[in-house]
Amino acid sequence: MELSCDPLGFPIIRFGERNRWMSFLPITRVQFEHFLCDPKTPVEYSGNWYEQNMPSLTAQGRPRLGIHMYQETNYFDCFLRNLDPIDGVNNLTNWYDQCFPVHLEIIGSRLPRDEEWVACYRSMATQPPLAESQLKSLGLSWRASAILRRLWSLSPKWNSLAEQMFLVKGVFEWSKTEDKLGYRGCLHPTLSKNVVDHIDPSAGAPRPGSGARDTHGFRLVFEFPHGIELSAIRI
Amino acid sequence: MSKEVISKFINDCNLSPIPESEAMTVVTLGLPEHGKSSYKVALFKQLQALAPRYIPNFALIPQGSESLARWSHLKDRLDQGLLPAPTEEGDEQHLAVLLSNLPSHLAGRNIRRLVGFLDFPGEYFQSGREQPIPDHVMAAVGNCPMPWLFFRTDHPTTGRPKDLPPVFQRIVQALGMPGAGRSSQRRPFLIVLSCGDRFLDKLPASVQQYLREDELSELQTGFDVAEYMQRAEAISQELASFLSEKFSDIAIMVNSAKTQGIDLKFCVCSATGGIANGGKVDPKSFRPMRVLAPLFWSVYFQCDFAPKRPGKVAVVVQADKAKPKIEILGEQLSTYLSSFGLKQAYYMGNVRTQMGDGVGSHLPPLNRSFPHLLCPLLDPLCHRNGFSGGQRPDLIVVLLDRLPFDYEDVKRHPLATRILWCGTELDLLNQLDENRMVVRDANDFPAVQNEVVRLLSRD
Numbered sequence: 001m002e003l004s005c006d007p008l009g010f011p012i013i014r015f016g017e018r019n020r021w022m023s024f025l026p027i028t029r030v031q032f033e034h035f036l037c038d039p040k041t042p043v044e045y046s047g048n049w050y051e052q053n054m055p056s057l058t059a060q061g062r063p064r065l066g067i068h069m070y071q072e073t074n075y076f077d078c079f080l081r082n083l084d085p086i087d088g089v090n091n092l093t094n095w096y097d098q099c100f101p102v103h104l105e106i107i108g109s110r111l112p113r114d115e116e117w118v119a120c121y122r123s124m125a126t127q128p129p130l131a132e133s134q135l136k137s138l139g140l141s142w143r144a145s146a147i148l149r150r151l152w153s154l155s156p157k158w159n160s161l162a163e164q165m166f167l168v169k170g171v172f173e174w175s176k177t178e179d180k181l182g183y184r185g186c187l188h189p190t191l192s193k194n195v196v197d198h199i200d201p202s203a204g205a206p207r208p209g210s211g212a213r214d215t216h217g218f219r220l221v222f223e224f225p226h227g228i229e230l231s232a233i234r235i
Numbered sequence: 236m237s238k239e240v241i242s243k244f245i246n247d248c249n250l251s252p253i254p255e256s257e258a259m260t261v262v263t264l265g266l267p268e269h270g271k272s273s274y275k276v277a278l279f280k281q282l283q284a285l286a287p288r289y290i291p292n293f294a295l296i297p298q299g300s301e302s303l304a305r306w307s308h309l310k311d312r313l314d315q316g317l318l319p320a321p322t323e324e325g326d327e328q329h330l331a332v333l334l335s336n337l338p339s340h341l342a343g344r345n346i347r348r349l350v351g352f353l354d355f356p357g358e359y360f361q362s363g364r365e366q367p368i369p370d371h372v373m374a375a376v377g378n379c380p381m382p383w384l385f386f387r388t389d390h391p392t393t394g395r396p397k398d399l400p401p402v403f404q405r406i407v408q409a410l411g412m413p414g415a416g417r418s419s420q421r422r423p424f425l426i427v428l429s430c431g432d433r434f435l436d437k438l439p440a441s442v443q444q445y446l447r448e449d450e451l452s453e454l455q456t457g458f459d460v461a462e463y464m465q466r467a468e469a470i471s472q473e474l475a476s477f478l479s480e481k482f483s484d485i486a487i488m489v490n491s492a493k494t495q496g497i498d499l500k501f502c503v504c505s506a507t508g509g510i511a512n513g514g515k516v517d518p519k520s521f522r523p524m525r526v527l528a529p530l531f532w533s534v535y536f537q538c539d540f541a542p543k544r545p546g547k548v549a550v551v552v553q554a555d556k557a558k559p560k561i562e563i564l565g566e567q568l569s570t571y572l573s574s575f576g577l578k579q580a581y582y583m584g585n586v587r588t589q590m591g592d593g594v595g596s597h598l599p600p601l602n603r604s605f606p607h608l609l610c611p612l613l614d615p616l617c618h619r620n621g622f623s624g625g626q627r628p629d630l631i632v633v634l635l636d637r638l639p640f641d642y643e644d645v646k647r648h649p650l651a652t653r654i655l656w657c658g659t660e661l662d663l664l665n666q667l668d669e670n671r672m673v674v675r676d677a678n679d680f681p682a683v684q685n686e687v688v689r690l691l692s693r694d
Contacts, residue, residue, distance in 0.1 A: 008618070030614070033641065037615035050610050050640070058640050141618065142649055166339025 001059040004232040007099035009141025010149070012222060013165070015120045019226055021119055022112060023219040025097045025151075026170050027092075028077055029057045030067075030143050035095050038145040042091055044157065054082050056214060072154050076171055076188045078147060085111065085174040085181055086209065093220060100222075104230065107223040114175040116221060117184050121167050128159035130235060138233055171217035174209075181210050260351040261533055262375050262675060265385030266393050266402060267271035267357030270429030270506055272319040275330070275352060275493065277506035277523035278311050278530060279453070282334070289454040290336065298331040298349065305330050316515050318507070322356045325579070329353050334336065337502050337534070348534065353379070362401035363395075368409045378409060381423040381500075381536045383529050389433040399426070400488035404541050407495060423498045423536050428474065432509035439477050445470050446503055450525050464535055467502065467528055502528045549630040549691065552616060557637055560676035561659060563635050567680045572632070613639040630690050632683075634674075638663060655690055657683060 001015040004021060006179045008031055011024035012145050036045055057077065058064055084087065093109040100106045112120070132152065140148070151166070158164045167173075172183040209216070224230065263271040279295060286293040296304040305328055309319055322328050334348040353375045359368050376382045384406065386399045403426070431438070431446050438446070445466070453463065479502070481485035492499040508522030549572045553565045613633065631654045645651060645669060656671040658664045664671040672679075672686060 030641075030644075033610070033612050034615040034618065036610045046610070064640050064643065066641075066647070068647060069643065101388050143614065143618070143644065146644075146647070 001235050002232040003135070003138055003235055004230040005139055005141075005144075005167060006031075006096070006222070007101075008144070009139065011135065011138060011142040013120075013124075014232070015123060016116070016191060018118070019224040019228060020074050021222045021224075021230070022116070024165055025147070026166060026173060026217040026219055028147060029054075029080045030078075030147065032080045032083070032092065035092055038095060040098060041095060045091070053212070054080075056082070067143070067150050070150050070154065075151055075154055078151065079166070079171050081171055082212045082214045082215050083218075084212045085216070085218065089174070089205065089218060089220075096220065096222075100149070104228055105225050108224060109220045109222045110176075111218055112173075112175050112221045114177045114182060117173065117175040117219075121162055121184070122164055124162035124167060125160050127161035129161055129164045134233075139201055139231070144229060172213075172215050174218040183209050183216055238606070239279045258349045258351070259533065260353055260375065261369040261530070262355075262379040262382045263385060264355065264360055264372075264376065264382055264402075264406060265357055265427075265429075266360055266390075266398070267321060268390060269357060269387045269393070271354060271357065271385045272322055272328070272425075273506040274427070274429060274504065274526060275354065276313055276319050277504075277521075277526045279306070279309065279332075280313070280521065281523045281526050282530075284451060285454065286336075289451050292336040294333075294335040296333040296335060298333050302329075302331045306332075313518055315519070316518055318516060322354050324356045324358060327353075327355055344393045350530075360402050360405060362405055368405065376406065376566075381425055381533045382406075382636055383533075385427045386431045387430040387433070388428065389430055397480040397484040400484045403488055404491075407497065408494075415595050422496055423500060423532075424492070425500045425502060425529055425532055428501065428503040430505055431524060432505040432507075438503070442477070442503060444469055446505070446524050450527050454527075463531065467532065468500075471500045471502060474503060475499070481628045500532060500534065504528060524651045543664055549632065549687070550628045551632045551634065552613065553634045556587070558659060561634050561636060561657075561674070563677040564657070564674060564683065566679060567677060568632060568634070568683060568687070570606045571680075571684060611637065611639045612641050613645045614641045615650060617645070617648055630655060630687065632657060632687065634658075636660060636663070638666060653690070655683075655686060676686075 003024070004012050004014070006023070006218065008177075010028070010031060012021040013024050014021050035041055036050055057080070065074060067078075070078055082090070089111055096109045096136045097106055132149065135148070137147075152158070155163075162168055169186060169188050170186055173185040174181060174183050176182070193197050254576070263275070265271050282293075297303045298313060312319060319328075330352040332350050332352070337348060355372050355375075358364065359372055360403050382683045384403060386394075386402070388394050388396060390398075399423050435443055435446060451671060475489055479489050489499060502525065504526045505524040506519075506526060507516050551565055551569050553561065573664065619632075628650070631650060633654055636659045639645065652669070654670060656664060657674045658665050658671070659674060661673050664673060670686075672683060674683060
């Protein structure tokens with residue numbers, strides 16, 4: 001298994017046979033804040049867009065949580081939620097594609113296909129959790145390290161890599177089946193009283209859904225041509 | 236004169252608000268009758284001779300009514316064949332002048348220099364004097380990148396070589412440990428041997444030749460500042476060795492300066508060229524010798540000395556919806572910091588404008604460059620390219636009237652200690668831990684300027 005970093009210094013993990021990588025964590029609001037502040041970002045995201053569209057993630061009404069403030073009951077605030085899964089994600093992925101160095105010739109970034117998400121989950125569920133020291137040579141950014149350190153400190157024991165990646169007890173995560181949107185994942189109990197497990201593929205197709213939702217986040221898949229090597233560490 | 240008062244003096248002389256210029260101070264120290272006042276008039280005369288023959292378009296312009304009056308007085312006296320009267324206690328003859336169109340190879344990007352000449356009575360420095368050197372003098376010395384100590388060896392009562400070290404030590408002791416807080420950065424200090432014509436034949440041959448040469452002729456087109464300063468350095472070393480070999484007191488002084496973190500330089504000059512007689516001179520035969528060298532030393536060190544040494548990078552980040560008074564402060568600060576190596580200025584959440592390396596790039600108001608408001612976030616700026624083309628800034632001045640969304644994270648950012656928060660609301664600033672200043676409007680610029688200099692001086 002290989003780990004590398006996205007252009008913001010957040011970890012990504014290789015999965016499957018092809019040169020495809022998935023966000024190690026659901027996309028965090030910190031990553032999205034970088035998108036908001038980039039001159040290349042579409043003008044529609046300027047001004048009060050953040051406050052108006054993601055009030056729970058900004059300082060409106062209550063203090064925006066700093067990384068050091070994540071607790072067992074609020075750590076999902078770390079993950080980006082309430083972004084439109086079509087237009088919003090498209091804008092973000094277009095921006096991400098431009099951030100990768102040209103020599104990596106990225107084919108593109110996108111939402112995971114449902115089968116990719118499930119395959120990734122199944123694979124990670126059998127892997128042991130990582131030790132923090134294993135990531136030292138990865139070149140994570142300061143903020144990515146701070147987030148991982150804080151999130152991982154919240155649990156005394158992780159049973160698998162899937163848990164450490166918050167594929168479980170994170171947020172619902174958008175995925176795609178052909179052109180339809182659905183979601184997988186297992187929600188943190190605080191986010192919803194109706195805790196429903198949408199992980200297991202034996203439960204059938206992903207739950208259908210659309211539109212921005214406060215319980216829904218996502219990961220991105222980054223695909224590169226065969227033969228292009230990312231700087232990575234083996235775990 | 237406290238730091239604030241010195242800032243006010245500089246400000247009153249219109250030094251800071253003039254764009255595209257860098258303010259510097261020159262502090263002249265030394266015993267009574269050791270040539271400080273005479274030197275000043277000789278320097279101004281020599282500077283006036285630079286244009287148009289040697290440095291085209293160069294101009295020396297007194298700044299402010301007080302400086303103009305003092306300047307006229309000096310000129311009138313010289314026209315009458317009189318050297319300046321000694322500076323007296325309570326009548327310090329400070330002068331502010333603008334040096335315009337300096338050669339860029341000497342002055343770097345800032346070809347305009349606003350120079351505050353701070354002149355103090357020699358009585359303050361007499362070693363037998365019971366009163367300590369006044370605080371305002373030491374504050375001026377402390378803020379001066381390269382103080383000048385005048386000493387003339389032909390003075391009948393205080394001109395023996397052994398009279399120099401006590402004056403120097405008195406100043407150094409009053410300063411405390413000059414090297415403290417500056418780490419490897421040694422503090423330059425210039426000893427000016429004045430009235431060089433009087434002991435010309437006692438000097439090493441190379442120094443004699445140096446002093447006799449017409450210093451203006453060196454400033455013709457093609458003047459190479461590196462060569463000029465190399466020669467000045469060689470003369471300094473020669474004088475240090477010569478004096479140390481001849482006089483053990485001076486050898487001890489030179490060694491002691493090294494251990495105290497002082498980069499001691501020597502130069503020699505003559506204000507009148509040997510024609511003075513009892514304070515009177517013939518203006519027509521007035522021939523200053525090597526009086527430009529101390530100024531060039533200071534200009535040179537001003538380019539090189541912390542906090543303005545190359546490599547110190549500062550950025551200004553301004554809240555997107557800042558009040559107009561904060562905007563004005565931002566403009567002033569950006570102009571001022573451009574002389575420190577400011578590369579870019581930002582609105583919180585985005586790049587405001589590229590500063591480039593041009594002289595005095597001005598920042599367009601927000602509504603011209605960005606028609607929309609920006610998200611008040613600071614951390615993405617800290618991350619993107621490490622600010623300013625990959626070079627981590629030594630100082631980030633944040634002008635704000637609301638906190639960025641991500642201030643809790645920024646407080647713990649590796650760059651957090653380099654941030655100076657300037658806001659209009661005390662309640663808002665109280666939420667921050669350190670390096671915070673309440674500012675009301677552009678009148679607070681000198682105070683911000685002082686804080687910026689302090690923070691940039693840190694290692």
